[in-house]
Amino acid sequence: MRVLIFGATGMVGQGALRECLLDPRVEGVVTLGRKATGQHHAKLREIIRADLFDYGPLEAELTGFDACLFCLGIASLGMSEADYSRITHDIPLAAAQALLRQSPRAVFVHVSAAGADSTEKGRVMWARVKGRTENALLRLPFRGVYVLRPAGIRPMHGITSRTTLYRAMYKIAAPLLPLLERTLPRYVTSTERIGKTMLKLVREGSPKPILECEDINRL
Template sequence: MPIKVILFGATGMVGQGVLRECLRDDRVESVLAVGRTPLGVEHPKLRELVHPDLAALMSLPATRAQLTGYDACFFCLGVSSAGMGEETYRRITHDLTLTAARALSSWNPGSTFIYVSGQGTDSTEQGRIKWARIKGRTENDLLTLDLDAYMFRPGYIQPLHGITSKTRLYRAAYVVTKPLYPVLRRLAPNHVTTTEQLGRAMIAVATEGARVHVLETEDINGTASRL
């Protein structure tokens, strides 16, 4: 049966890739993109919910009706921790994610929630690397909710089909590394993936589940290959 999906972060590089796959895949009936800015994309499957403050949006009385009745949430919203204080990064990475997830666990209990984390995330929450520690806490807290929660931990992500990062430094890096991707894929296949594979893997997990709730790059790529 086709699924209805809520997508956070559809303007980012990963979110763009996930949205593309959702709109192309018959397993997805509809997509509600939740974000701060309009996508500028029109498609029969796609509807948007735009608000400048997503944390405030989740507390509005009208939001519940708009986000109820969905089978899965793909949470692709995220920021780089570079140059950002720990409290600010925690507020965006952990607090906003949990605000959305807690609301959805109440409105759509038992639904699938897929969180894009990252390779090297620290599940112990004790390490010295800020982003890894905070994402570890986010993962752990998500797993306590009334959701069928899955953590995606991709390593290097190659953007495909004209998709670009919103971060200038990352855009430049992808231009430089693009010719090297075939080599990276051969030398370290368990550490590289693409925006297309991420999107396909999310749809597969939302429709069929997965054997583990924390998916590293190898798991993501294997799941994406499911028919």
């Protein structure tokens, strides 16, 4: 299995990359992003690219993938809807459409968030944008498209968030998160579970295209 990962330097992306590198069924991993992950592994190749909206020069690099794990995201705090949409909607759609042209038999797994608004009409800006992104991706004719909606996420194996506020929150909540993950699976999962779930979806699929936090923990 060859896997392409977007957002591999973020908290969820780090978890996805770790699981891919550990899984013997994954033969090769390519990360595509604005920054290097800082990791070195025989299975890993990194593509550093500043422009994540235009993949024309890279399309030859997008052939032969079995899966794309799209983990790139950003907090909406202080952002206008237009700016948030540009990152949260336009980048994943541009990446997915470019990949579809070169690897149409791939499975595309997108990390969204609990509370995303599939109606695209709610009052909460970030939820509307995420719902619009989910809907657009689910219409693409890949071999499979799946959306994960995690809620609270427990970072494991030394993984940290790049967002200062989130890092502070996780540090405070760290002693409680393992207990909450066990007792409140509807609300808390982990970077390890998300990574393993993504790979399981690629291999086995799911009758549900949208998986909430509890589904991630169950799968």
